Amino acid sequence: MxxxxxxxxxxxxxxxxxxxxxxxxxxxxxxxxxxxxxxxxxxxxxxxxxxxxxxxxxxxxxxxxxxxxxxxxxxxxxxxxxxxxxxxxxxxxxxxxxxxxxxxxxxxxxxxxxxxxxxxxxxxxxxxxxxxxxxxxxxxxxxxxxxxxxxxxxxxxxxxxxxxxxxxxxxxxxxxxxxxxxxxxxxxxxxxxxxxxxxxxxxxxIPPRVEKMLAAANKYKTSTGKVLFDEVVAREIRDEERIIARNDRWIAFVPYAARYPFEIHVAPLNPVADLTGLTDQDRDAFAPIALEVMKRLDGVFGIDMAYIAAWHQAPVRVGRDVLRLHWQITSVRRAPGKLKYLAGSESAMGAFIMDMRPEQSAAQLREVVL
The missing domain is CATH 3.30.428.10 (HIT-like)
Structure with missing residues:
Protein backbone atom coordinates (compact mmCIF):
# COMPACT_ATOMS: atom_id res chain seq x y z
CA MET A 1 0.00 0.00 0.00
CA ILE A 206 -13.08 5.51 27.11
CA PRO A 207 -10.10 5.59 29.54
CA PRO A 208 -10.87 6.15 33.25
CA ARG A 209 -9.54 9.70 33.48
CA VAL A 210 -11.51 10.74 30.42
CA GLU A 211 -14.66 9.18 31.90
CA LYS A 212 -14.17 11.27 35.08
CA MET A 213 -13.57 14.42 33.06
CA LEU A 214 -16.65 13.72 30.96
CA ALA A 215 -18.85 13.12 34.02
CA ALA A 216 -17.66 16.38 35.63
CA ALA A 217 -18.13 18.34 32.40
CA ASN A 218 -21.64 16.97 31.83
CA LYS A 219 -22.68 17.75 35.41
CA TYR A 220 -21.36 21.30 35.14
CA LYS A 221 -23.08 21.87 31.79
CA THR A 222 -26.39 20.60 33.16
CA SER A 223 -26.24 22.80 36.26
CA THR A 224 -24.83 25.99 34.70
CA GLY A 225 -25.27 25.74 30.94
CA LYS A 226 -21.54 26.45 30.53
CA VAL A 227 -18.52 24.43 29.40
CA LEU A 228 -16.34 23.58 32.39
CA PHE A 229 -12.91 23.84 30.73
CA ASP A 230 -13.80 27.21 29.21
CA GLU A 231 -14.56 28.46 32.72
CA VAL A 232 -11.27 27.02 34.02
CA VAL A 233 -9.31 28.93 31.37
CA ALA A 234 -11.30 32.09 32.12
CA ARG A 235 -10.33 31.81 35.81
CA GLU A 236 -6.66 31.40 34.95
CA ILE A 237 -6.81 34.53 32.79
CA ARG A 238 -8.48 36.46 35.63
CA ASP A 239 -6.02 35.24 38.29
CA GLU A 240 -2.95 35.68 36.01
CA GLU A 241 -0.48 34.37 38.62
CA ARG A 242 -0.38 30.82 37.25
CA ILE A 243 0.02 31.78 33.57
CA ILE A 244 3.54 31.05 32.29
CA ALA A 245 3.22 31.78 28.54
CA ARG A 246 0.67 33.17 26.11
CA ASN A 247 0.21 34.32 22.53
CA ASP A 248 -2.87 35.42 20.60
CA ARG A 249 -4.00 31.80 19.97
CA TRP A 250 -2.74 29.74 22.95
CA ILE A 251 -2.30 29.98 26.71
CA ALA A 252 -0.05 27.93 29.04
CA PHE A 253 -0.67 27.78 32.78
CA VAL A 254 -0.07 25.75 35.91
CA PRO A 255 -3.52 24.48 36.98
CA TYR A 256 -5.10 25.74 40.20
CA ALA A 257 -5.08 22.21 41.69
CA ALA A 258 -1.92 20.80 40.11
CA ARG A 259 -1.10 17.20 41.04
CA TYR A 260 2.60 17.26 40.18
CA PRO A 261 5.54 19.50 41.21
CA PHE A 262 5.60 20.85 37.68
CA GLU A 263 2.38 20.59 35.68
CA ILE A 264 1.53 22.76 32.68
CA HIS A 265 -1.66 22.89 30.62
CA VAL A 266 -1.48 24.39 27.13
CA ALA A 267 -4.84 25.22 25.56
CA PRO A 268 -6.07 27.00 22.44
CA LEU A 269 -7.93 30.24 23.19
CA ASN A 270 -10.33 29.22 20.43
CA PRO A 271 -11.79 26.16 22.23
CA VAL A 272 -12.21 22.98 20.17
CA ALA A 273 -13.14 19.36 20.91
CA ASP A 274 -10.06 17.75 19.40
CA LEU A 275 -6.95 18.36 17.33
CA THR A 276 -8.85 18.30 14.03
CA GLY A 277 -10.78 21.41 15.09
CA LEU A 278 -7.68 23.64 15.19
CA THR A 279 -7.68 26.38 12.54
CA ASP A 280 -4.66 27.12 10.37
CA GLN A 281 -3.99 30.14 12.60
CA ASP A 282 -4.09 27.94 15.70
CA ARG A 283 -1.75 25.43 14.10
CA ASP A 284 0.77 28.06 13.02
CA ALA A 285 0.83 29.65 16.49
CA PHE A 286 1.36 26.40 18.43
CA ALA A 287 5.12 25.94 17.89
CA PRO A 288 6.31 29.13 19.62
CA ILE A 289 4.39 28.47 22.83
CA ALA A 290 5.13 24.73 22.82
CA LEU A 291 8.87 25.32 22.50
CA GLU A 292 8.82 28.07 25.12
CA VAL A 293 7.05 25.81 27.62
CA MET A 294 9.50 22.95 27.10
CA LYS A 295 12.52 25.25 27.40
CA ARG A 296 11.12 26.76 30.60
CA LEU A 297 10.59 23.28 32.03
CA ASP A 298 14.22 22.26 31.37
CA GLY A 299 15.43 25.66 32.54
CA VAL A 300 13.95 25.42 36.06
CA PHE A 301 16.86 23.35 37.38
CA GLY A 302 19.11 23.48 34.32
CA ILE A 303 18.67 19.75 33.69
CA ASP A 304 16.68 17.56 31.33
CA MET A 305 13.32 17.15 33.07
CA ALA A 306 11.50 13.83 32.85
CA TYR A 307 7.92 14.44 31.79
CA ILE A 308 4.75 13.09 30.25
CA ALA A 309 3.16 15.36 27.63
CA ALA A 310 -0.32 14.13 26.72
CA TRP A 311 -3.06 15.55 24.51
CA HIS A 312 -6.48 15.47 26.13
CA GLN A 313 -9.35 15.69 23.67
CA ALA A 314 -12.98 14.69 23.43
CA PRO A 315 -13.79 11.04 22.70
CA VAL A 316 -14.68 10.17 19.12
CA ARG A 317 -18.45 9.82 19.63
CA VAL A 318 -19.48 11.38 22.95
CA GLY A 319 -18.84 14.53 24.95
CA ARG A 320 -17.76 16.61 21.99
CA ASP A 321 -19.85 19.55 23.15
CA VAL A 322 -18.44 19.62 26.70
CA LEU A 323 -14.79 18.44 26.56
CA ARG A 324 -11.99 20.63 25.26
CA LEU A 325 -8.61 20.01 23.68
CA HIS A 326 -5.57 20.73 25.84
CA TRP A 327 -1.97 19.56 26.17
CA GLN A 328 -0.97 18.46 29.68
CA ILE A 329 2.72 18.28 30.61
CA THR A 330 3.58 16.74 33.99
CA SER A 331 6.95 16.15 35.68
CA VAL A 332 7.67 14.23 38.87
CA ARG A 333 10.92 16.17 39.41
CA ARG A 334 10.51 18.41 42.49
CA ALA A 335 14.17 19.39 42.93
CA PRO A 336 17.57 18.36 41.51
CA GLY A 337 18.12 14.80 42.68
CA LYS A 338 14.60 14.52 44.13
CA LEU A 339 11.44 13.01 42.63
CA LYS A 340 7.87 13.05 43.82
CA TYR A 341 7.08 9.36 44.17
CA LEU A 342 3.49 8.30 43.68
CA ALA A 343 3.31 6.22 46.82
CA GLY A 344 0.53 5.14 49.21
CA SER A 345 -1.90 8.04 48.95
CA GLU A 346 -1.43 8.63 45.22
CA SER A 347 -1.01 5.08 43.88
CA ALA A 348 -3.17 3.14 46.32
CA MET A 349 -5.91 5.71 47.02
CA GLY A 350 -5.70 7.95 43.95
CA ALA A 351 -5.54 10.93 46.33
CA PHE A 352 -2.78 13.34 45.31
CA ILE A 353 -0.88 15.51 47.78
CA MET A 354 1.23 18.39 46.44
CA ASP A 355 4.50 19.32 48.15
CA MET A 356 4.51 22.84 46.70
CA ARG A 357 1.88 25.42 45.79
CA PRO A 358 1.06 25.67 42.07
CA GLU A 359 1.73 29.42 42.24
CA GLN A 360 5.29 28.64 43.36
CA SER A 361 6.04 26.33 40.42
CA ALA A 362 4.42 28.82 38.03
CA ALA A 363 6.73 31.56 39.32
CA GLN A 364 9.77 29.30 38.91
CA LEU A 365 8.79 28.56 35.31
CA ARG A 366 8.19 32.24 34.51
CA GLU A 367 11.55 33.25 35.99
CA VAL A 368 13.55 31.00 33.64
CA VAL A 369 15.68 33.15 31.33
CA LEU A 370 15.30 31.86 27.79
Whole structure:
Protein backbone atom coordinates (compact mmCIF):
# COMPACT_ATOMS: atom_id res chain seq x y z
CA MET A 1 0.00 0.00 0.00
CA UNK A 2 1.81 3.07 -1.27
CA UNK A 3 -0.07 6.35 -1.38
CA UNK A 4 0.37 10.08 -0.88
CA UNK A 5 -1.85 12.71 0.74
CA UNK A 6 -1.54 16.50 0.79
CA UNK A 7 -2.07 18.10 4.21
CA UNK A 8 -2.15 21.64 5.57
CA UNK A 9 0.91 23.96 5.41
CA UNK A 10 2.36 22.23 2.36
CA UNK A 11 3.00 18.99 4.24
CA UNK A 12 2.89 15.76 2.23
CA UNK A 13 2.22 12.35 3.75
CA UNK A 14 3.66 9.29 2.02
CA UNK A 15 2.64 5.78 3.14
CA UNK A 16 4.84 2.73 2.66
CA UNK A 17 4.60 -0.89 3.74
CA UNK A 18 7.15 -2.32 6.16
CA UNK A 19 8.53 -5.83 5.71
CA UNK A 20 6.03 -7.39 8.14
CA UNK A 21 3.01 -5.60 6.67
CA UNK A 22 2.83 -2.67 9.08
CA UNK A 23 2.41 0.83 7.65
CA UNK A 24 4.94 3.66 7.98
CA UNK A 25 3.83 7.21 7.19
CA UNK A 26 6.32 9.95 6.29
CA UNK A 27 5.35 13.59 6.87
CA UNK A 28 7.55 15.86 4.72
CA UNK A 29 7.78 19.48 3.64
CA UNK A 30 10.29 19.35 0.78
CA UNK A 31 8.80 16.81 -1.63
CA UNK A 32 11.17 14.04 -0.60
CA UNK A 33 11.05 10.77 -2.53
CA UNK A 34 10.18 7.99 -0.10
CA UNK A 35 11.04 4.76 -1.89
CA UNK A 36 13.44 2.90 0.43
CA UNK A 37 12.50 -0.71 1.07
CA UNK A 38 12.42 -2.32 4.50
CA UNK A 39 15.17 -4.90 4.05
CA UNK A 40 14.67 -6.70 7.36
CA UNK A 41 13.43 -10.30 7.44
CA UNK A 42 9.70 -10.71 8.02
CA UNK A 43 8.78 -11.29 11.66
CA UNK A 44 5.46 -12.61 12.88
CA UNK A 45 3.37 -9.96 14.58
CA UNK A 46 1.99 -10.65 18.08
CA UNK A 47 -1.61 -11.74 18.47
CA UNK A 48 -4.20 -9.44 19.97
CA UNK A 49 -4.15 -9.37 23.77
CA UNK A 50 -6.92 -9.74 26.33
CA UNK A 51 -9.21 -7.09 27.76
CA UNK A 52 -10.34 -7.79 31.32
CA UNK A 53 -12.68 -5.78 33.53
CA UNK A 54 -11.71 -4.85 37.07
CA UNK A 55 -15.26 -4.98 38.49
CA UNK A 56 -14.35 -3.14 41.70
CA UNK A 57 -13.91 0.12 39.78
CA UNK A 58 -15.36 -0.82 36.35
CA UNK A 59 -12.06 -0.18 34.57
CA UNK A 60 -10.74 -2.12 31.58
CA UNK A 61 -7.23 -3.60 31.85
CA UNK A 62 -5.37 -4.66 28.70
CA UNK A 63 -3.21 -7.77 29.03
CA UNK A 64 -0.26 -7.57 26.63
CA UNK A 65 2.24 -10.17 27.84
CA UNK A 66 4.18 -10.07 24.55
CA UNK A 67 5.51 -6.62 25.54
CA UNK A 68 7.77 -8.18 28.19
CA UNK A 69 10.35 -8.94 25.50
CA UNK A 70 10.46 -5.51 23.83
CA UNK A 71 13.78 -3.72 23.41
CA UNK A 72 14.99 -1.81 26.49
CA UNK A 73 17.34 1.20 26.44
CA UNK A 74 19.58 0.11 23.53
CA UNK A 75 22.80 2.07 22.84
CA UNK A 76 22.62 4.80 20.20
CA UNK A 77 24.32 2.60 17.58
CA UNK A 78 21.46 0.08 17.90
CA UNK A 79 18.55 2.53 18.21
CA UNK A 80 15.54 1.18 16.27
CA UNK A 81 14.11 4.70 15.82
CA UNK A 82 17.12 6.18 14.04
CA UNK A 83 17.23 6.23 10.22
CA UNK A 84 18.53 3.11 8.50
CA UNK A 85 22.26 3.49 7.79
CA UNK A 86 24.67 0.83 6.54
CA UNK A 87 24.11 -2.41 8.43
CA UNK A 88 21.75 -0.81 10.97
CA UNK A 89 18.30 -1.77 9.68
CA UNK A 90 15.75 0.10 11.78
CA UNK A 91 12.02 0.74 11.87
CA UNK A 92 12.59 3.63 9.42
CA UNK A 93 14.00 2.36 6.09
CA UNK A 94 14.96 5.84 4.84
CA UNK A 95 18.37 7.37 5.61
CA UNK A 96 16.73 10.58 6.88
CA UNK A 97 13.27 11.82 7.80
CA UNK A 98 11.31 14.74 9.20
CA UNK A 99 8.40 13.16 11.11
CA UNK A 100 7.30 9.55 10.76
CA UNK A 101 4.44 7.52 12.22
CA UNK A 102 4.36 3.74 12.13
CA UNK A 103 2.37 0.93 13.71
CA UNK A 104 3.95 -0.22 16.97
CA UNK A 105 5.94 -3.43 16.75
CA UNK A 106 4.77 -4.53 20.22
CA UNK A 107 1.33 -2.96 20.55
CA UNK A 108 -0.73 -3.02 23.74
CA UNK A 109 -3.82 -2.72 21.54
CA UNK A 110 -4.32 -3.86 17.97
CA UNK A 111 -7.13 -3.89 15.37
CA UNK A 112 -9.60 -6.75 15.82
CA UNK A 113 -10.62 -9.15 13.09
CA UNK A 114 -14.26 -9.55 12.11
CA UNK A 115 -17.11 -8.12 14.12
CA UNK A 116 -16.04 -6.70 17.48
CA UNK A 117 -17.84 -5.25 20.46
CA UNK A 118 -16.85 -4.25 23.97
CA UNK A 119 -18.25 -6.81 26.47
CA UNK A 120 -21.17 -5.70 28.61
CA UNK A 121 -20.13 -4.81 32.15
CA UNK A 122 -21.84 -7.24 34.53
CA UNK A 123 -19.44 -7.33 37.47
CA UNK A 124 -17.24 -10.40 38.05
CA UNK A 125 -19.11 -12.27 35.31
CA UNK A 126 -18.11 -9.81 32.58
CA UNK A 127 -16.91 -11.68 29.49
CA UNK A 128 -13.25 -11.70 28.53
CA UNK A 129 -12.67 -9.27 25.65
CA UNK A 130 -9.91 -8.74 23.13
CA UNK A 131 -7.65 -5.71 23.50
CA UNK A 132 -8.89 -3.90 20.40
CA UNK A 133 -7.43 -0.55 19.43
CA UNK A 134 -4.36 0.88 17.73
CA UNK A 135 -0.89 1.81 18.97
CA UNK A 136 1.42 3.91 16.83
CA UNK A 137 4.90 5.38 17.29
CA UNK A 138 5.64 8.93 16.13
CA UNK A 139 9.28 10.01 15.70
CA UNK A 140 9.90 13.76 15.94
CA UNK A 141 13.32 13.91 14.32
CA UNK A 142 16.13 11.80 12.88
CA UNK A 143 18.55 13.32 15.42
CA UNK A 144 19.05 10.82 18.23
CA UNK A 145 20.41 13.16 20.90
CA UNK A 146 17.81 15.91 20.55
CA UNK A 147 14.57 16.52 22.45
CA UNK A 148 11.24 18.21 21.71
CA UNK A 149 12.66 21.57 22.88
CA UNK A 150 15.43 21.29 20.26
CA UNK A 151 13.00 21.05 17.33
CA UNK A 152 12.64 23.99 14.97
CA UNK A 153 9.26 25.77 14.85
CA UNK A 154 8.82 24.36 11.34
CA UNK A 155 9.35 20.82 12.62
CA UNK A 156 6.84 21.30 15.46
CA UNK A 157 4.35 22.43 12.81
CA UNK A 158 4.90 19.16 10.93
CA UNK A 159 4.56 17.19 14.15
CA UNK A 160 1.29 18.91 15.00
CA UNK A 161 -0.06 18.16 11.53
CA UNK A 162 0.86 14.49 11.98
CA UNK A 163 -1.05 14.39 15.30
CA UNK A 164 -4.04 16.00 13.60
CA UNK A 165 -3.91 13.65 10.63
CA UNK A 166 -3.71 10.54 12.77
CA UNK A 167 -6.60 11.74 14.98
CA UNK A 168 -8.75 12.30 11.89
CA UNK A 169 -7.96 8.91 10.34
CA UNK A 170 -8.18 6.82 13.50
CA UNK A 171 -11.53 8.44 14.33
CA UNK A 172 -12.98 6.71 11.26
CA UNK A 173 -12.41 3.23 12.71
CA UNK A 174 -15.62 1.75 14.12
CA UNK A 175 -13.82 0.14 17.07
CA UNK A 176 -12.06 3.32 18.24
CA UNK A 177 -13.63 5.42 21.02
CA UNK A 178 -10.79 7.67 22.18
CA UNK A 179 -7.45 8.86 20.79
CA UNK A 180 -4.55 9.97 22.99
CA UNK A 181 -1.23 11.18 21.53
CA UNK A 182 1.48 11.46 24.19
CA UNK A 183 5.22 11.70 24.75
CA UNK A 184 7.19 10.09 27.58
CA UNK A 185 10.62 11.53 28.31
CA UNK A 186 13.16 10.30 30.85
CA UNK A 187 14.01 7.00 32.49
CA UNK A 188 12.36 8.25 35.69
CA UNK A 189 8.95 7.71 34.14
CA UNK A 190 9.75 4.47 32.32
CA UNK A 191 11.09 5.43 28.89
CA UNK A 192 12.61 2.42 27.11
CA UNK A 193 13.86 4.21 23.95
CA UNK A 194 15.66 7.55 24.27
CA UNK A 195 15.23 8.73 20.67
CA UNK A 196 12.83 11.73 20.58
CA UNK A 197 9.46 10.16 19.95
CA UNK A 198 5.92 9.82 21.20
CA UNK A 199 3.06 7.39 20.88
CA UNK A 200 -0.56 7.47 19.83
CA UNK A 201 -2.96 5.18 21.67
CA UNK A 202 -6.39 4.72 20.12
CA UNK A 203 -8.64 2.95 22.62
CA UNK A 204 -11.73 0.83 22.03
CA UNK A 205 -13.13 2.17 25.30
CA ILE A 206 -13.08 5.51 27.11
CA PRO A 207 -10.10 5.59 29.54
CA PRO A 208 -10.87 6.15 33.25
CA ARG A 209 -9.54 9.70 33.48
CA VAL A 210 -11.51 10.74 30.42
CA GLU A 211 -14.66 9.18 31.90
CA LYS A 212 -14.17 11.27 35.08
CA MET A 213 -13.57 14.42 33.06
CA LEU A 214 -16.65 13.72 30.96
CA ALA A 215 -18.85 13.12 34.02
CA ALA A 216 -17.66 16.38 35.63
CA ALA A 217 -18.13 18.34 32.40
CA ASN A 218 -21.64 16.97 31.83
CA LYS A 219 -22.68 17.75 35.41
CA TYR A 220 -21.36 21.30 35.14
CA LYS A 221 -23.08 21.87 31.79
CA THR A 222 -26.39 20.60 33.16
CA SER A 223 -26.24 22.80 36.26
CA THR A 224 -24.83 25.99 34.70
CA GLY A 225 -25.27 25.74 30.94
CA LYS A 226 -21.54 26.45 30.53
CA VAL A 227 -18.52 24.43 29.40
CA LEU A 228 -16.34 23.58 32.39
CA PHE A 229 -12.91 23.84 30.73
CA ASP A 230 -13.80 27.21 29.21
CA GLU A 231 -14.56 28.46 32.72
CA VAL A 232 -11.27 27.02 34.02
CA VAL A 233 -9.31 28.93 31.37
CA ALA A 234 -11.30 32.09 32.12
CA ARG A 235 -10.33 31.81 35.81
CA GLU A 236 -6.66 31.40 34.95
CA ILE A 237 -6.81 34.53 32.79
CA ARG A 238 -8.48 36.46 35.63
CA ASP A 239 -6.02 35.24 38.29
CA GLU A 240 -2.95 35.68 36.01
CA GLU A 241 -0.48 34.37 38.62
CA ARG A 242 -0.38 30.82 37.25
CA ILE A 243 0.02 31.78 33.57
CA ILE A 244 3.54 31.05 32.29
CA ALA A 245 3.22 31.78 28.54
CA ARG A 246 0.67 33.17 26.11
CA ASN A 247 0.21 34.32 22.53
CA ASP A 248 -2.87 35.42 20.60
CA ARG A 249 -4.00 31.80 19.97
CA TRP A 250 -2.74 29.74 22.95
CA ILE A 251 -2.30 29.98 26.71
CA ALA A 252 -0.05 27.93 29.04
CA PHE A 253 -0.67 27.78 32.78
CA VAL A 254 -0.07 25.75 35.91
CA PRO A 255 -3.52 24.48 36.98
CA TYR A 256 -5.10 25.74 40.20
CA ALA A 257 -5.08 22.21 41.69
CA ALA A 258 -1.92 20.80 40.11
CA ARG A 259 -1.10 17.20 41.04
CA TYR A 260 2.60 17.26 40.18
CA PRO A 261 5.54 19.50 41.21
CA PHE A 262 5.60 20.85 37.68
CA GLU A 263 2.38 20.59 35.68
CA ILE A 264 1.53 22.76 32.68
CA HIS A 265 -1.66 22.89 30.62
CA VAL A 266 -1.48 24.39 27.13
CA ALA A 267 -4.84 25.22 25.56
CA PRO A 268 -6.07 27.00 22.44
CA LEU A 269 -7.93 30.24 23.19
CA ASN A 270 -10.33 29.22 20.43
CA PRO A 271 -11.79 26.16 22.23
CA VAL A 272 -12.21 22.98 20.17
CA ALA A 273 -13.14 19.36 20.91
CA ASP A 274 -10.06 17.75 19.40
CA LEU A 275 -6.95 18.36 17.33
CA THR A 276 -8.85 18.30 14.03
CA GLY A 277 -10.78 21.41 15.09
CA LEU A 278 -7.68 23.64 15.19
CA THR A 279 -7.68 26.38 12.54
CA ASP A 280 -4.66 27.12 10.37
CA GLN A 281 -3.99 30.14 12.60
CA ASP A 282 -4.09 27.94 15.70
CA ARG A 283 -1.75 25.43 14.10
CA ASP A 284 0.77 28.06 13.02
CA ALA A 285 0.83 29.65 16.49
CA PHE A 286 1.36 26.40 18.43
CA ALA A 287 5.12 25.94 17.89
CA PRO A 288 6.31 29.13 19.62
CA ILE A 289 4.39 28.47 22.83
CA ALA A 290 5.13 24.73 22.82
CA LEU A 291 8.87 25.32 22.50
CA GLU A 292 8.82 28.07 25.12
CA VAL A 293 7.05 25.81 27.62
CA MET A 294 9.50 22.95 27.10
CA LYS A 295 12.52 25.25 27.40
CA ARG A 296 11.12 26.76 30.60
CA LEU A 297 10.59 23.28 32.03
CA ASP A 298 14.22 22.26 31.37
CA GLY A 299 15.43 25.66 32.54
CA VAL A 300 13.95 25.42 36.06
CA PHE A 301 16.86 23.35 37.38
CA GLY A 302 19.11 23.48 34.32
CA ILE A 303 18.67 19.75 33.69
CA ASP A 304 16.68 17.56 31.33
CA MET A 305 13.32 17.15 33.07
CA ALA A 306 11.50 13.83 32.85
CA TYR A 307 7.92 14.44 31.79
CA ILE A 308 4.75 13.09 30.25
CA ALA A 309 3.16 15.36 27.63
CA ALA A 310 -0.32 14.13 26.72
CA TRP A 311 -3.06 15.55 24.51
CA HIS A 312 -6.48 15.47 26.13
CA GLN A 313 -9.35 15.69 23.67
CA ALA A 314 -12.98 14.69 23.43
CA PRO A 315 -13.79 11.04 22.70
CA VAL A 316 -14.68 10.17 19.12
CA ARG A 317 -18.45 9.82 19.63
CA VAL A 318 -19.48 11.38 22.95
CA GLY A 319 -18.84 14.53 24.95
CA ARG A 320 -17.76 16.61 21.99
CA ASP A 321 -19.85 19.55 23.15
CA VAL A 322 -18.44 19.62 26.70
CA LEU A 323 -14.79 18.44 26.56
CA ARG A 324 -11.99 20.63 25.26
CA LEU A 325 -8.61 20.01 23.68
CA HIS A 326 -5.57 20.73 25.84
CA TRP A 327 -1.97 19.56 26.17
CA GLN A 328 -0.97 18.46 29.68
CA ILE A 329 2.72 18.28 30.61
CA THR A 330 3.58 16.74 33.99
CA SER A 331 6.95 16.15 35.68
CA VAL A 332 7.67 14.23 38.87
CA ARG A 333 10.92 16.17 39.41
CA ARG A 334 10.51 18.41 42.49
CA ALA A 335 14.17 19.39 42.93
CA PRO A 336 17.57 18.36 41.51
CA GLY A 337 18.12 14.80 42.68
CA LYS A 338 14.60 14.52 44.13
CA LEU A 339 11.44 13.01 42.63
CA LYS A 340 7.87 13.05 43.82
CA TYR A 341 7.08 9.36 44.17
CA LEU A 342 3.49 8.30 43.68
CA ALA A 343 3.31 6.22 46.82
CA GLY A 344 0.53 5.14 49.21
CA SER A 345 -1.90 8.04 48.95
CA GLU A 346 -1.43 8.63 45.22
CA SER A 347 -1.01 5.08 43.88
CA ALA A 348 -3.17 3.14 46.32
CA MET A 349 -5.91 5.71 47.02
CA GLY A 350 -5.70 7.95 43.95
CA ALA A 351 -5.54 10.93 46.33
CA PHE A 352 -2.78 13.34 45.31
CA ILE A 353 -0.88 15.51 47.78
CA MET A 354 1.23 18.39 46.44
CA ASP A 355 4.50 19.32 48.15
CA MET A 356 4.51 22.84 46.70
CA ARG A 357 1.88 25.42 45.79
CA PRO A 358 1.06 25.67 42.07
CA GLU A 359 1.73 29.42 42.24
CA GLN A 360 5.29 28.64 43.36
CA SER A 361 6.04 26.33 40.42
CA ALA A 362 4.42 28.82 38.03
CA ALA A 363 6.73 31.56 39.32
CA GLN A 364 9.77 29.30 38.91
CA LEU A 365 8.79 28.56 35.31
CA ARG A 366 8.19 32.24 34.51
CA GLU A 367 11.55 33.25 35.99
CA VAL A 368 13.55 31.00 33.64
CA VAL A 369 15.68 33.15 31.33
CA LEU A 370 15.30 31.86 27.79
Missing amino acids: EQSKKLSAGILRNDRLMADGRTIRYYDTSGQNRSAKDARPVEKQPAIGELRLDPLVNEWIAMASHRQGRIFLPPKELCPLCPTTGELLTEIPESDFEVVVFDNRSPSLRPPTGDWALPDQVGPDTDLGSAAGKCEVICFTAEHGNAFKDLTPARVRVLLEAWIDRTAELSQESFIEHIAPFENRGEEIGVTLTHPHGQIYAYSY
